Amino acid sequence: MGVLKQWEPVIDQQVAGLEARLIEIRRHLHAHPEPSKEERETSKYLVEQLNDAGLTSKLCRDGLGVIADATLGEPEEDAPLIAIRADLDALRIQDTKTTSYASQHAGLCHACGHDVHATIVLGAALFAAMSLNHDLDAPGARLRFLFQPAEETSDGARWLVEQGAVDGVDSILGIHVDPERALGTVGIRYGTLTANCDEIEIIIEGKGGHSARPHHTLDPIAAAAKLVSSLYEFLPRSVDSRSASVFSVGKIAGGTLPNVIPDRVEIRGSLRTLSTETRETLKTRIEEIVHGVKELSRTMMHLRFLTPIDAVDNDPRVTAALELASRSVLGDEGIKLITQPSMGGEDFSGYLTRVPGALLRLGVAPPGFSAPFLHAPDFDIDERAIAIGTRILLRTALILTNERELPVRTGDFTI
Known part of the structure; x- marks a missing residue:
């Protein structure tokens, strides 16, 4: 780890200087959030920051x-x-915070x-631009920074991949x-970190009519109730109970009046699984x-099965590099090994079908306090986590570049 030792003081000093x-x-x-597939001002702002630092950036399609x-x-x-x-x-989501940096866009929030x-990633890019002026006699790294739209709608990874984002990576x-x-603290997971996710849409078309004469109708609400x-x-009895899966309905919409049976009902839900076999079995059972x-x-x-997301399966070597980098920043006490995968989804998996990689969980709650959960209207973080994240990512890139042998965990931390 000699290369990392040479870089550590430079990274820590320069990132501390960038923190404010x-x-x-x-x-x-x-303060200026934009929804999925509309992040144009955000993208433009990042290009300006990168160009001002002397880096060449590409604004993607649209x-x-x-x-x-x-x-x-x-x-x-x-x-x-x-x-x-x-x-x-x-x-x-409507931002309910009263901070000076609360969302200025009604109905939108970086929650x-x-x-x-x-x-965090921009911080790594800014440091890379500054590193060209250092007289450090140590090998460096080749980096590509990807700022992806539309993660929440599971379209963004595919969008960037189609434009060559991982070519040569x-x-x-x-x-x-x-x-x-x-x-x-950080959460490190060897193996499966998140679940396969499939959004499900079911449209029921019946025959509407008066609620006093249901025999003249084909009631889609009754059909929806039976179906759900x-x-x-x-579904829970269709697979081995030891194989994690969860099916949930999040939306049922139909009808306008209490005395009218509608002719259409819409059901939206999600299926989450950890194995391909369970995923395919349950999709067949739903049909x-x-x-x-x-x-x-x-x-x-x-x-219809919509916007499928594969599980994030962290690569062992990349995960080991993240763990080593995190230990060098936070010490042993800051490393928390995740023993069970999440049933949430993350379209970072869209890159992992093409190149090995890993995703890190970064602690952002103030010590001794609980922070609002993700997707909460008052979501916020302890901003000291930003510099920590930047330092970890820079160290990880150096480790992956310059260390051939890395200690990889197995056993309890691998599915």
Whole structure:
């Protein structure tokens, strides 16, 4: 780890010098959130920051997303290319904070920390630009910074990949804030970190009529009630109970008046699984149950599986590099090994089908205090986490570039 030891004091000193600026950048992004597939001003702002630092950046198609390459010091000619990804989109949630940097856009809020992710990765890019002026006699790294739109709608990773974001990339790094972890800690997971996710849409078409004469109708609400009940009843009994899965309905919409049976009902839900086998089994069972209730109710049912996301499966070597980098920043006490995967989804997996990579959970809760959960209207972080995240990512890139043998955990931390 000799190369890292040479870089550590430079990284720590320079990132500390950048910290106030990074907090200012984060607050600007937080105050000006944009929803998925509309992050044009955010992308433009990041391009300006990168260009002002002397880096060459590419604004992606339709002004959505940014790709920038840089070198950290003077890497070897055959050094691997390490990508570092951030997401940009906000949520359609009303910000309830009263801080000076609360959202200025009604009905929009950075409640999932994507403003923080973008700032952390931008901090790494700004340091890379500054590193060209150092007289450090140590190998560096080749870096690519990806600022991705539309993570919340699961479109963004594919959007960047189609535009060459991972062409020539050897490994990719990601980071996600975790308000359930204290500042100064990180969550490391070897193997599966998040679940496969499939959004489900079911449109039920019946025959409407007066609620006093249901025999003249084909009631889609009755069919929807039967269908949801059947899905909840039979899906858990369709797979091995030791194989984690969860099916949830989040939306049922139909009808306008209490005395009118409508002719259409919409059901939206999600299926989350950890294994491909369980995923395919349950998708087949959903099709079978929908068909059965359709026949029973004599309605028409149209089933679609939308925006599929694969599980994030952290690569062992990249994860080991993240762990070593985190230990060098936070010490042994700051490392928390995640023993169970999350049933949430993350489209970072869209890169992992092409290149090995890993995602880190970054603690952002003030020590001794609980922070609002992700997607909460008052979501906020301890901003000291920004510099921590930047330091970890820079160290990880150097480790991946310059260390051939890395200690990889197995056993309890691998599915």
